[in-house]
Amino acid sequence: MSENQSWVVYTTLDRSSIYSDWLTIQQQIFGSATEAEAFLNKPVSESARSPLYKEIGWLGPVPVQDLSLTVNANRFHGPWLREELSFSTEEPPELSLDEFVDQTFDDLAVDYVPDVLTAFAAKGSMPDGSDPCGPEHTERVRQDLAMRGLPNIECCLSKSWGFRDIECDARRRLGHVSPNRSKTRANQILDAAVDLEHVLRRLHPATSAEDVIHFWTSLEVHVYLAEFCRKILWRHYRKDWIVEESRREFCRALGSYAHQIRSIRAVIPERSDRKVIEEQFTDERPILQSRPQAKKPTRTLRAHRRSILKTMMTDKMLDGMDALAWHLGVSVTALQGMVRGDKTRYAADKLTAVLTKIGCSRAKWNRVSKSAASQ
DSSP states (O other): OOTTOOEEEEEOOSHHHHSSSSOOOOEEEESSHHHHHHHHTSBSSSSTTOOBGGGTTEEEEEEEEOOOOOOGGGBOOOOOHHHHOOOOSSOOOOOOHHHHHHHHHHHTTGGGHHHHHHHHHHTTSSOOTTSOOOHHHHHHHHHHHHHHSOOOOOBEEOGGGOHHHHHHHHTTSHHHHSOOTTSOHHHHHHHHHHHHHHHHHHHOTTOBHHHHHHHHTBHHHHHHHHHHIIIIIIHHHOOHHHHHHHHHHHHHHHHHHHHHHHHHHHHSOOOSOOHHHHHHHSSOOOOOTTSOOOOOOOHHHHHHHHHHHHHHHHHTTOOSHHHHHHHHTSOHHHHHHHHHTOGGGSOHHHHHHHHHHHTOOHHHHHOOOHHHHHO
């Protein structure tokens, strides 16, 4: 982290702060994490019984993250949100109180508290589990659990992202202007999030995997989605508790998506080769070299498949492979793999879905016409 990095504290996003005449969230920015922590531990008033700011819904601190100036070798090629997130076509039943508590405890990794305490005690850096923990130790446990829990709001975006421009563009797109009411609430939120993703990719085409993680775990994105739920869903369904449950369902899936990208980066450094990353998100795995290899398509067949895709681009007036991949709901790498017959680059059902959208049968995809073959 930069020595000059700023830190933000903010008030929680919940039913009381979202579903009212306006979204009530407060933020304060500080020059260091120490200053931000001091604010959270400060009494709200001079009264002897005054609660601390962190006791009345203030959270953080979270760092302000800049957009990375990545090179093409580190550019993120997916899997993108639209490719990975999906929700049921039917509204799920409402959670019981016990289910809600269990889910919350799982997300916060509360069940790992004994393991953390034992590990710290073994290192001699913390009292054993039978002794009370002071504020310093409690904070260490909280930080450790934060790394084990489901990602949520972890940062703010600096001005380098131009989030106001991203937000302004996304609000004019179909997911926001004309939400599909035949879809479930979570799927409508997904459409709004995908609108954000499309604008992010257009304005910042060289974003890295780290950028993608920062974007989806940012306070700005979570506030945007909360505003969408308040203005679009709540005003339509009029029941704040069911809208909030859908928002929570979506944000949990969003955190899981960020976790998967982060888990891959922890093992494999960012690079332009997307093969290893894509394997983590699909059921397909590379064929072992010791096994018989599938016959590769001929150069003529590859040219035939590219011609089918180019025709689609022309008919739909799509500008380049990135636009075509977005239109078909897959990555550029997956499309290239389909042309080359490289099944390590895509899941089998993805090819079926792509051919259906193109209006091309599998027989046509795999067979070159006699006229083309003779050329």
